[in-house]
Amino acid sequence: MSCVSEVDRHRALGLLQAGLPISEVSLRMNLKKTTIFRVRQRLHETDTVSDRPRSGRPRCTTQRQDRNLVRTRMNNRFLSASASSRHTRERNNQRISANTVRRRLSTSGLRARRPYIGPILTQRLLHQRTLWAQEHAAWDRIQLRSVVFSDEPRFCIDHADGHVHVWRRSGERNQANCVREHDRTHLGQPRRVVPDNKTKLLCDKLGL
Template sequence: MNVNGTTIFRLRQRLHESDRVSDRPRSGRPRCTRQRQDRKLIRNHIKNRFLSASASSRQTRRIKNQRISANTVRRRLSTSSLRARHPYIGPILTQRHRHQRTLWAQEHSAWDGIQWRSVVFSDESQFCIGHADGHVRVWRISGERYQADCVREHDRWGGASLMMCCCTGSP
């Protein structure tokens, strides 16, 4: 099993003493928030996905009425599988836009390689010149990237920018 002999000896001894091999509870620093406060933190971040951990820490008080740290907020959110990630930034889509995109995908799902060769693919990237893009994070669970409240919508025609386009296709 490629395990040290003293490890096996200690596990056998612990099993004999306490009928289990799991670690004993350790002392450690007491929690500075109650479970009710933790649930409220998680609820607030699910309601407002773009709320920063530092802003949330300024609003939450410890048991002795002191502020909690932003790292404490991050740890509490991490235990509920919420991670701070870059939001998907996409165009503003209405229900009609989403429905039309779904219809287009369903109509073209059965195309073969010959039909796709007659299509020209293009992509474009916009580089902001007039303002900074910022470092906004969104608190979300894995798999929620395109969920409506995790998307940061933006207007494509705001501010000075440079647009680069590229096309590719078969001759």
Template sequence: MPCLTEVDRHRALGLPQAGLPISEVSLRMNANRTTIFRPRQRLHEKDTVSDRPRSGRPMCTTQRQDRNLARNHMNNRFLSASASARQTRGRNNQCISANTVRRRLSTSGLRARCPYIGPILTQRQRHQRTLWVHEHAAWDSITLRSVVFSDESRFCIDHANGRVRV
């Protein structure tokens, strides 16, 4: 179940006061009954509906830096995470790691991929290939047996293959 935002916590307080049962409120807000009931209980006990502080290490970058990282990598697709980490300073002027950059880019929806290596076909070349396929679509199995189609793939088991990921 998701945590309730500040607005949702106030809605969880207001809807039962308006006369809706807690089970109906929990269905509307797509949350568990106890999740709806807790802000009410916390308001009576501690006079606040804010969520209690959570444990965990604070993030070393701000949201603005995260957006800048994503924008820089969108503008320069060949920029590596380690180069970006060297250029970016986190909160309190501390260094950030390349894994931090990768995590921030992942939350932005960016993933490392291998760049396309191959012939970039023009519109004329695509048209000619389509014509070739249509001309040879009627070949029978005996004729096709005399043709060899090949495909090459690289497999690297022992070591890094040196390909750049963008």
């Protein structure tokens, strides 16, 4: 009966109250007799012809399983939703879709985003970067505008160039476990592209 609008339900009740039999109302409104009977029965039982409230589709995961999904993602930010779906099926013998995983993570504020890609920072690189920052800490904006940083060309030797997403919350872009580290192998000298050829070419002291 849910396919019958409330307007038609009230119209059917009006015809019944006018004294027409169910068969006549069914013929006039092109509805089944059982539908007309249920409309009248619904009015007698609930004093309304509106649909009863429904609980909706039952959740396929428990709150504990939802917490496990979030905990697993916090330990491995780069694990895909499809992989989580497979792991849940193998661990709990329960089939859930990748979309279900995405919805559960979204409820906790986790979204799949393009990760910030940074180099593998060894202790030597961290020391060199600290020294470089200290040497140029007094530079103003005009001086910084004359520098163009470039790290190309490169070869990808430790990962695929395909789309990889990281699950993170807003403001976690530069968080250590949300950064995708990789090694960059360079060829040639540092490059600069400047229309007026006035940009200074600085030696690469960052170890990149």
